[in-house]
Amino acid sequence: MIGTPFLYERLAEELVAAIAAGRLPDGARLPSIRQLCADHGISPATAFQTYATLEARGLVEVRPRSGYYVRTRQASRPLPPPVARPRPGAQKVSVSELIFELLGSVQDSAVVPLGSAFPPPELFPFEALARSGARAMRQLKPAQITGALVRGDEPLRELLHRRHAQQGVALDPGELVITHGAMEALNLCLQACTRPGDVVVVESPTFYAALQTIERLNLRALEVATDPQEGVDLAALEALLQQRRVAACWFMPNFQNPLGALMPLAKKKALVALLARHGIPLVEDDVYGELHGGAHRPLPAKAFDQAGLVLHCSSFSKCLAPGYRVGWAAAGRYTAQVQRLKMMSTLATSLPAQRAVADYLAHGGYDRHLRQLRQALSAQRQRAARQIARHFPAGTRVTHPEGGYFLWLELPAGVDAMALSQDALAQGISTAPGLLFSADQRFVHHLRLNIGRPDDVRVDEALRTLGGLARQRLAGP
Amino acid sequence: MIGTPFLYERLAEELVAAIAAGRLPDGARLPSIRQLCADHGISPATAFQTYATLEARGLVEVRPRSGYYVRTRQASRPLPPPVARPRPGAQKVSVSELIFELLGSVQDSAVVPLGSAFPPPELFPFEALARSGARAMRQLKPAQITGALVRGDEPLRELLHRRHAQQGVALDPGELVITHGAMEALNLCLQACTRPGDVVVVESPTFYAALQTIERLNLRALEVATDPQEGVDLAALEALLQQRRVAACWFMPNFQNPLGALMPLAKKKALVALLARHGIPLVEDDVYGELHGGAHRPLPAKAFDQAGLVLHCSSFSKCLAPGYRVGWAAAGRYTAQVQRLKMMSTLATSLPAQRAVADYLAHGGYDRHLRQLRQALSAQRQRAARQIARHFPAGTRVTHPEGGYFLWLELPAGVDAMALSQDALAQGISTAPGLLFSADQRFVHHLRLNIGRPDDVRVDEALRTLGGLARQRLAGP
Numbered sequence: 001m002i003g004t005p006f007l008y009e010r011l012a013e014e015l016v017a018a019i020a021a022g023r024l025p026d027g028a029r030l031p032s033i034r035q036l037c038a039d040h041g042i043s044p045a046t047a048f049q050t051y052a053t054l055e056a057r058g059l060v061e062v063r064p065r066s067g068y069y070v071r072t073r074q075a076s077r078p079l080p081p082p083v084a085r086p087r088p089g090a091q092k093v094s095v096s097e098l099i100f101e102l103l104g105s106v107q108d109s110a111v112v113p114l115g116s117a118f119p120p121p122e123l124f125p126f127e128a129l130a131r132s133g134a135r136a137m138r139q140l141k142p143a144q145i146t147g148a149l150v151r152g153d154e155p156l157r158e159l160l161h162r163r164h165a166q167q168g169v170a171l172d173p174g175e176l177v178i179t180h181g182a183m184e185a186l187n188l189c190l191q192a193c194t195r196p197g198d199v200v201v202v203e204s205p206t207f208y209a210a211l212q213t214i215e216r217l218n219l220r221a222l223e224v225a226t227d228p229q230e231g232v233d234l235a236a237l238e239a240l241l242q243q244r245r246v247a248a249c250w251f252m253p254n255f256q257n258p259l260g261a262l263m264p265l266a267k268k269k270a271l272v273a274l275l276a277r278h279g280i281p282l283v284e285d286d287v288y289g290e291l292h293g294g295a296h297r298p299l300p301a302k303a304f305d306q307a308g309l310v311l312h313c314s315s316f317s318k319c320l321a322p323g324y325r326v327g328w329a330a331a332g333r334y335t336a337q338v339q340r341l342k343m344m345s346t347l348a349t350s351l352p353a354q355r356a357v358a359d360y361l362a363h364g365g366y367d368r369h370l371r372q373l374r375q376a377l378s379a380q381r382q383r384a385a386r387q388i389a390r391h392f393p394a395g396t397r398v399t400h401p402e403g404g405y406f407l408w409l410e411l412p413a414g415v416d417a418m419a420l421s422q423d424a425l426a427q428g429i430s431t432a433p434g435l436l437f438s439a440d441q442r443f444v445h446h447l448r449l450n451i452g453r454p455d456d457v458r459v460d461e462a463l464r465t466l467g468g469l470a471r472q473r474l475a476g477p
Numbered sequence: 478m479i480g481t482p483f484l485y486e487r488l489a490e491e492l493v494a495a496i497a498a499g500r501l502p503d504g505a506r507l508p509s510i511r512q513l514c515a516d517h518g519i520s521p522a523t524a525f526q527t528y529a530t531l532e533a534r535g536l537v538e539v540r541p542r543s544g545y546y547v548r549t550r551q552a553s554r555p556l557p558p559p560v561a562r563p564r565p566g567a568q569k570v571s572v573s574e575l576i577f578e579l580l581g582s583v584q585d586s587a588v589v590p591l592g593s594a595f596p597p598p599e600l601f602p603f604e605a606l607a608r609s610g611a612r613a614m615r616q617l618k619p620a621q622i623t624g625a626l627v628r629g630d631e632p633l634r635e636l637l638h639r640r641h642a643q644q645g646v647a648l649d650p651g652e653l654v655i656t657h658g659a660m661e662a663l664n665l666c667l668q669a670c671t672r673p674g675d676v677v678v679v680e681s682p683t684f685y686a687a688l689q690t691i692e693r694l695n696l697r698a699l700e701v702a703t704d705p706q707e708g709v710d711l712a713a714l715e716a717l718l719q720q721r722r723v724a725a726c727w728f729m730p731n732f733q734n735p736l737g738a739l740m741p742l743a744k745k746k747a748l749v750a751l752l753a754r755h756g757i758p759l760v761e762d763d764v765y766g767e768l769h770g771g772a773h774r775p776l777p778a779k780a781f782d783q784a785g786l787v788l789h790c791s792s793f794s795k796c797l798a799p800g801y802r803v804g805w806a807a808a809g810r811y812t813a814q815v816q817r818l819k820m821m822s823t824l825a826t827s828l829p830a831q832r833a834v835a836d837y838l839a840h841g842g843y844d845r846h847l848r849q850l851r852q853a854l855s856a857q858r859q860r861a862a863r864q865i866a867r868h869f870p871a872g873t874r875v876t877h878p879e880g881g882y883f884l885w886l887e888l889p890a891g892v893d894a895m896a897l898s899q900d901a902l903a904q905g906i907s908t909a910p911g912l913l914f915s916a917d918q919r920f921v922h923h924l925r926l927n928i929g930r931p932d933d934v935r936v937d938e939a940l941r942t943l944g945g946l947a948r949q950r951l952a953g954p
Contacts, residue, residue: 100817109620121619133829134611142598143586145800180657180802180823187822196673196695212821218673323622323828325657340577344689345664346657350827351800352610 006371007042008049015050019059019070030060030068055379078389081397081410083233084442086204086223090244091439098436099208108430112462113450115421115430117257119318119405120453123373128364129321133356140355150343152178152328153351156358160328163361169303169312175330177338178349182287182315184342185329187213189311190250192337193281194219198247201240203232205408205437205446207257207285210250214439221439222246228399228408231256231263234270241278248281253301255288258408258437258448260401262298272304281334283311287327290319290370292403293378308332316357319370324353376454377405384451387460391467393474405452411445415473421447423469429462483848484519485526492527496536496547507537507545532856555866558874558887560710561919563681563700567721568916576685576913585907589939590927592898592907594734596795596882597930600850605841606798610833617832627820629655629805630828633835637805640838646780646789652807654815655826659764659792662806664690665822666788667727669814670758671696675724678717680709682885682914682923684734684762687727691916698916699723705876705885708733708740711747718755725758731775732765735885735914735925737878739775749781758811760788764804767796767847769880770855785809793834796847801830853931854882861928864937868944870951882929888922892950898924900946906939 018024031039036047051068054060061071136155144153151157157176164171179185186209194200196218202210204223214221224240225233231253240246253263253271263271275282286300302312311334315327326349331338342348360366381400384407388398395412411417421433434446449466453459495501508516513524528545531537538548613632621630628634634653641648656662663686671677673695679687681700691698701717702710708730717723730740730748740748752759763777779789788811792804803826808815819825837843858877861884865875872889888894898910911923926943930936 100820118622121622124619126617126619127615130611130614130617130829133614134607137607137610137833138604140603140607142601142603145595145598180827181825183824184822209821216818216821323825325823325825325827341693343577344686344693345661346802346823347660348658348800348802350657350802350830352607352829352833353827356614356829 006049008046008053011040011042011046011050012053015054016059019072024070026070026072028070030070032067049375052375052379055382078385078392078396078398080228080399081408081446083225083227084204085225086438086442087440090199090220090222098433099212110428111425112429112458113453114424114459114462114466115432115448116450117432118322118450121322123376123452123454124320124322125360125364125369129324129356129360132359132364133352136355136359137352140351145351150177150339150348152176152349153354153358155362156326156354159358159361164330167297168299171302171330172308172332172335175332175335177329177331177335177342178354179313179315179327179329179342180346180349181317181325182285182313182327183209184325184346185313185315185327185338186210186250186283186285187216188338188341188345189283189313189329189331189334190214190219190248191217191341192331192334193283193311194247199245201237201246201249202439203251203256203259203261205258205434205443206250207252208436210285211436211439213250219247223438223440226256226259226261228259228261230267231259231261232271234267234274237271238274241274241280246278246280248283249275250283250285251301252285252288254286254298255291255401255404257285257288257404258406258432260399260404260406260408262292262402263301265299268299268301269304272301272310276307276309279307279309281309281311281332284313286312286314287318288404289314291374291377291405293374293381294402298403302330305332308334311338319373320360320366321353321357324357325350326353326357374403377403377452380405380451380454380459381407384449384459384463387463388467391464393467393471396470405450407449407451409447409449411447411470412474413445414476415445415470417443417445417447420466420470420473423473424462424466427465427469429466431466483526485523485530488517488519488523488527489530492531493536496549501547503547503549505547507547509544526852529852529856532859555862555869555873555875557705557876558885558923560702560704561681562702563915563919564917567676567697567699576689587905588902589906589935590930591901591936591939591943592909592925593927594909595799595927598799600853600929600931601797601799602837602841602846606801606833606837609836609841610829613832613836614829617828622828627654627816627825629653629826630831630835632839633803633831636835636838641807644774645776648779648807649785649809649812652809652812654806654808654812654819655831656790656792656804656806656819657823657826658794658802659762659790659804660686661802661819661823662790662792662804663687663727663760663762664693665815665818666760666790666806666808666811667691667696667725668694668818669808669811670760670788671724676721678714678723678726679916680728680733680736682735682911682920683727684729685913687762688913688916690727696724700915700917703733703736703738705736705738707744708736708738709748711744711751714748715751718751718757723755723757725760726752727760727762728778729762729765730778731763732768732878732881734762734765734881735883735909737876737881737883737885739769739879740778742776745776745778746781749778749787753784753786756784756786758786758788758809761790763789763791764795765881766791768851768854768882770851770858771879775880779807782809785811788815796850797837797843798830798834801834802827803830803834851880854880854929857882857928857931857936858884861926861936861940864940865944868941870944870948873947882927884926884928886924886926888924888947889951890922891953892922892947894920894922894924897943897947897950900950901939901943904942904946906943908943 434443
């Protein structure tokens with residue numbers, strides 16, 4: 001599934017080189033699409049892709065009804081937020097009320113869903129998946145129904161196994177369990193390696209679903225300082241592990257939700273080694289790994305797991321098939337326990353969705369879809385960052401993630417993010433206030449924004465409105 | 478979805494009347510298929526259906542290469558087992574090891590799956606479902622993806638609501654939550670109305686999944702005497718409720734697994750009233766209700782629920798779409814809590830399966846499929862009961878359920894059912910030993926047999942083999 005560069009990629013590289021060498025200076029008008037086609041003997045689609053690639057990297061801007069221009073002098077880019085230092089001590093968790101309110105608002109189609117956790121559904125190949133599903137289900141033999149129990153349908157398990165291997169992750173045979181989305185995988189994995197009352201280390205801030213699972217399983221959360229660019233602070237983690245008994249960690253090394261942090265390769269390796277020394281399992285949530293903006297998919301921590309202590313969880317919900325609820329766990333030495341918990345709670349994963357995804361992976365051009373998706377999201381991250389730089393109050397800090405579709409904002413200390421979130425909802429804009437992302441509700445000036453929806457003036461307008469509301473809050477009543 | 482009788486049903490009634498009046502005596506040869514077609518101007522398919530209906534009722538038998546014969550003198554029919562009186566006291570539960578072994582053997586296609594809990598997959602319209610799924614998924618609008626969160630996809634919820642109403646069960650709007658099969662519904666419902674350490678009353682014997690859920694949620698099981706024909710002994714239940722604090726009941730009033738008991742209507746009403754007086758929720762597992770052998774689908778206990786205390790759970794896994802994992806809960810006053818637990822554990826139910834089922838319900842002829850399915854299972858119950866009467870040791874008792882596809886056997890006291898089950902597995906036959914169906918592992922001479930596979934000589938042979946093995950065990954070494 002890994003190939004040579006596409007024509008548009010080669011052409012984009014040539015233009016990058018020309019910009020870097022100054023042959024195309026800041027503000028220079030680039031050839032029109034028609035001209036580019038004529039110069040290089042390419043199709044308009046390829047020409048569009050070429051400029052879209054440069055736009056995604058922030059090197060080109062589109063001026064409506066005028067054309068494409070080189071843009072190397074960046075608008076003054078806001079700083080990323082500093083590393084948050086959590087209070088010491090494990091917390092009983094209770095964030096669910098807030099989360100249910102947020103999820104309620106996300107389902108209202110009249111609201112601009114900057115608070116949503118879901119990728120923009122317009123970006124996914126639902127028609128092709130439906131064709132795949134129909135073809136695969138017609139070929140289903142009745143005897144395969146019970147065969148797909150518990151571990152999942154064999155064709156999908158084989159494809160996933162192969163894909164992991166191609167990406168540098170060697171899984172044990174039998175280690176994969178197909179689940180109803182990553183959410184089920186994460187729930188089962190955390191339950192498999194903990195007992196009620198145990199302490200689980202999470203990032204700070206952390207994805208609220210981790211807090212919900214910890215709450216549901218009667219565990220306690222212990223937050224560890226987390227760098228917005230590089231993820232968990234390993235020195236801080238080691239200090240925690242030396243101080244107290246920890247049952248497990250739940251981390252997202254690739255494009256952490258909400259920070260977007262991407263843990264560097266060497267740091268992932270060190271993390272796995274550190275936890276192995278302490279014999280502590282790592283529940284790894286890798287649902288955003290495929291949504292990278294770079295040349296290669298970043299490896300998950302699982303790639304370095306030799307002790308069977310990494311319980312790797314992921315899904316197709318963010319990168320191919322939202323709503324299908326197809327995820328998986330590769331749970332190392334906890335595999336049998338994960339299978340049993342699965343059997344006792346949902347028994348097996350829905351077959352039509354598994355078959356549709358497997359057929360699409362085998363025949364549908366998954367990697368082509370991923371390239372387009374990554375490019376659309378990269379462009380959106382750039383576009384939204386520009387809007388925020390323009391419209392938010394001075395002193396606002398914002399992350400610059402290299403993947404995914406979230407930005408994490410730290411507003412000036414005078415802005416109560418919860419109140420701002422309510423102002424915004426009254427204007428038809430949902431946001432995810434920072435309170436959701438911590439067991440002790442520390443992130444009171446913070447917002448997570450889903451900016452993934454491509455080329456949507458509603459998102460631009462919503463960011464402008466939100467910036468204005470933040471200024472009003474700062475100015476006071 | 479309810480219509481006038483079919484031609485074959487009318488013709489079958491005429492023949493029943495003739496048999497009852499003695500115009501067709503025991504042993505009389507019935508007209509050949511060809512003759513029946515000529516006499517009544519009907520198609521061969523209708524003629525076959527007519528005789529199949531009579532066969533299902535045990536009034537006609539087929540003699541290979543000879544024809545159809547009236548059969549009114551029954552082979553001496555074994556007695557049903559007596560009501561089991563459980564020991565007093567709530568039990569911590571631990572039956573999982575046995576169950577995982579059983580489920581492992583069921584997945585081996587070389588084994589005759591008399592131990593399986595699943596209906597025979599050959600009886601289901603997988604092709605039509607695949608077409609339905611493809612059609613419905615192609616029409617899916619991206620915005621509907623997030624709309625289907627938590628409660629389930631709207632078209633399916635509407636169809637289910639209407640179907641319940643047609644069957645005499647008025648649900649509140651908003652009460653339905655679509656789940657990954659009944660298993661998830663039951664798990665969520667039991668968790669919604671209990672806390673760790675609570676006591677849950679279950680039937681004796683009870684479905685092992687209830688015991689697994691009780692084990693997983695750290696609850697305790699209290700068994701109540703259960704009549705093989707009529708279900709839970711209400712006097713015994715009332716005595717329990719007066720003696721101790723009970724958090725919930727988990728019962729299957731329609732075709733209880735493993736007994737096949739069908740609670741009469743008035744008794745269901747009395748059960749709901751009794752529990753309402755005590756303010757105790759009833760988790761109702763109704764997955765076999767559609768598999769009745771009578772003229773009408775028996776009402777669930779939910780039909781009598783006025784206090785919102787019945788958490789009704791069911792699915793399409795036994796009656797339409799095994800492997801699709803589409804079930805539902807109508808959880809009364811616990812609905813919000815069920816939704817939240819769902820959101821925290823699997824988030825939402827897989828869309829392709831929901832859409833496929835909804836489209837099939839709207840266009841596919843669900844009731845025609847159900848008629849055929851019921852008839853096939855009725856015929857199988859008769860056929861298997863005859864085999865058991867012939868081949869099992871004297872003193873063997875067996876249930877005569879009016880629905881579903883399980884028979885529950887009580888073997889003579891000299892036969893250790895666990896040992897017999899192992900003998901059988903060595904001969905390529907799986908069975909579900911009685912030990913699985915009780916928290917205190919009391920049913921040591923009992924087996925649950927899945928006899929649903931239609932017209933399978935392998936089932937006949939397996940029952941003959943099993944009877945022989947039981948005789949050997951009885952005779953001793």
